[in-house]
Every structure is written in structure tokens, then in C-alpha cells.
Amino acid sequence: MSLWVKAIRLLAITAYQRHFPHLYNQVPLKKGQKLCMVNQLYPYTVRFTEDTSTFGSTGEGNKPVKRPYQKDSHGDEKEKESPAFKMSTPSHTEQASNGASVAEKATPQKAEPAGHWSQGLKVSMQDPKMQVYKDEKVVVIKDKYPKARYHWLVLPWESISSLKALRADHCELLKHMQTVGDRMIKQCPDAQKLRFRQGYHAIPSMSHIHLHVISQDFDSSCLKNKKHWNSFTTDYFIDSQEIIAMLERDGKVSVKEGVGEQLKLPLRCHVCRKEQATIPKLKDHLKIHLPS
Incomplete structure (x- = not known):
């Protein structure tokens, strides 16, 4: 059963992009979530990818994937637009659109990695x-x-x-x-x-x-x-x-x-x-x- 849960966690659902581009996504499922497919009008392809990491581990496989940024200034940046939502967990280092909200929060921020924008x-x-x-x-x-x-x-x-x-x-x-x-x-x-x-x-x-x-x-x-x-x-x-x-x-x-x-x-x-x-x-x- 654990292999099934791991596979579901990396589930990718592909719909016809021409008709439903918002469904043309990679959808990660968390442990314990169930998949229900109710739309029978369009075919889906379900692909399972092996997850070599274990749940709850602290290895690289479970680290959040940061979204790429496109800089237009030493003090200004924006996220690169993509036709498909990337499979990732939300990044705690993402900037608010006005460039101020993150810095004004009272909670301490972790130091950014050396390669961060x-x-x-x-x-x-x-x-x-x-x-x-x-x-x-x-x-x-x-x-x-x-x-x-x-x-x-x-x-x-x-x-x-x-x-x-x-x-x-x-x-x-x-x-x-x-x-x-x-x-x-x-x-x-x-x-x-x-x-x-x-x-x-x-x-x-x-x-x-x-x-x-x-x-x-x-x-x-x-x-x-x-x-x-x-x-x-x-x-x-x-x-x-x-x-x-x-x-x-x-x-x-x-x-x-x-x-x-x-x-x-x-x-x-x-x-x-x-x-x-x-x-x-x-x-x-x-x-x-x-x-x-």
C-alpha cells in the first residue's frame, strides 16, 4: 500500500490543453489524499513516477522546489510565467508584488541560499x-x-x-x-x-x-x-x-x-x-x- 501512496503523491494528470489548458497540470497529492476522476468527457493519462525518498525524511527529495524568478533590476523581480503550474510546495522566500510585505512580517526569515536572486x-x-x-x-x-x-x-x-x-x-x-x-x-x-x-x-x-x-x-x-x-x-x-x-x-x-x-x-x-x-x-x- 505504501508504494501506491508514493505513486499517488507524484501523480500527473494530462488533459487536452487546447480545450482545458487550466487542467494541463502536474498535480502533486499529499500522503492520505484520494484521487477521484469524475469527468468522463475527455480522456486522462495517469502516469506514476517512482519516488525514491521516504515520507518524513529530510533529504533532497522532500525539499521545497523554489519557483524561478526573472529579475529586471537590482531591486525588482517577478516570477517567470509558465503555461503549467509546476509541481512544488509553496516557497517561503517568494516576494509579495509590492516588494515589501515579506520584509515587514515579524516572523524571522531564513537566510537565502547562495544562488538565490x-x-x-x-x-x-x-x-x-x-x-x-x-x-x-x-x-x-x-x-x-x-x-x-x-x-x-x-x-x-x-x-x-x-x-x-x-x-x-x-x-x-x-x-x-x-x-x-x-x-x-x-x-x-x-x-x-x-x-x-x-x-x-x-x-x-x-x-x-x-x-x-x-x-x-x-x-x-x-x-x-x-x-x-x-x-x-x-x-x-x-x-x-x-x-x-x-x-x-x-x-x-x-x-x-x-x-x-x-x-x-x-x-x-x-x-x-x-x-x-x-x-x-x-x-x-x-x-x-x-x-x-
Whole structure:
């Protein structure tokens, strides 16, 4: 009987995809569940695959299968769409669509594996081809998907997961990161024409703390949606000096509750605050603020 239960657990039901694409799935059944086939209009193919693992074991065979992600930014990601639902258990590391819900939950999160998309910065900062500056404390890389004409990331060599992991003795490091950011701005050929900001996302989706140094033109094809825009033009983006002052005063950084809701705010020009209906209209509007 146990072999039957194991086989049922990996059951795959195939229907005619042309008529019922939502049934063209692989359906995993848990131990104790029963299979009832009541639709006699269309034929089904039932295929059993041998399960070499044992129930309740902690081996690789029972580990959850993480769904693949497709990244479009150092701070933005989405799941790859697939015509069929993959046979897997839900991943506890999946991000909410606004990029904030997971980080705001009170329950502690497990460290992500080295190959997870959220660890991408740790890989990029070690790549000599990505580095534009480095010293004994920090490294600077270009954002792979810049949201403006100039968009750098300043990362410390020291492993610091997020703003919440900062302590009072990190003040000097953050000041050095800002100094390096200032240096990047000064060497920029358009430094006299463009305005820059340095700051941190309140709830970054990428692990390892990183300082954004970004020009305020936002003239980039990689800026595609409301989340991208609001993550740099609302209170979701916290100035570097504010973080340093908070750390010196309180010995820690406190992120405001519900700050993830900032990503859902209407699209407003960061210069004149005029509301725009869509990203294309916002981009057209931003042209009037670009330096000549």
C-alpha cells in the first residue's frame, strides 16, 4: 500500500490543453489524499513516477522546489510565467508584488541560499567587470538596470544584510560610503547639470546593504512601473544623511511601519509634484525638467 501512496503523491494528470489548458497540470497529492476522476468527457493519462525518498525524511527529495524568478533590476523581480503550474510546495522566500510585505512580517526569515536572486549583489560586487571603484572598505558598481542616466551602488565589503542590521559602530562605515558616493558624483561629466541623491530603500529586496547614488533625471528605459518610480521619489527612499543621523542618535535604524504602502502612491513628478496617469505620460512630462 505504501508504494501506491508514493505513486499517488507524484501523480500527473494530462488533459487536452487546447480545450482545458487550466487542467494541463502536474498535480502533486499529499500522503492520505484520494484521487477521484469524475469527468468522463475527455480522456486522462495517469502516469506514476517512482519516488525514491521516504515520507518524513529530510533529504533532497522532500525539499521545497523554489519557483524561478526573472529579475529586471537590482531591486525588482517577478516570477517567470509558465503555461503549467509546476509541481512544488509553496516557497517561503517568494516576494509579495509590492516588494515589501515579506520584509515587514515579524516572523524571522531564513537566510537565502547562495544562488538565490536576492544574493545577486554579493556576486556582482566580486566581479571585476562590474566594479568602477573599490578600496579597503567599499566597492562601487553600476546598477545593472539603472533607473536614471547615472545610477551607482556603494556596497561595504563587510557583510551587513539590511538597514535593520546596522549598529552604532557602523556610523563611520556609512559616512565613508557617502563620501565615496560624493566622489562618484564629482567625477561625473554631467555633475554640474544634474542633481543627485544618495540614499537607501527602506525595505530592499536585495540582500546586502547598498547605498544608491542616482541622478534625478530618471531618464532610463529601465524605469518601467509605479514601483520603480515610487521607490526613489517617496519616503520609501531614505537619504543617507538621515540614516547616519538616526544611527548616531538611536544606535539603530527604525523603518516606519507600513512604509511599503508608499510604493502604491499615485505617480507624481518629483520636481513639480504634478500627478501623472501612467508611466509613459510621466516620462513625457519629465522631459520639461531635463537640463538643456
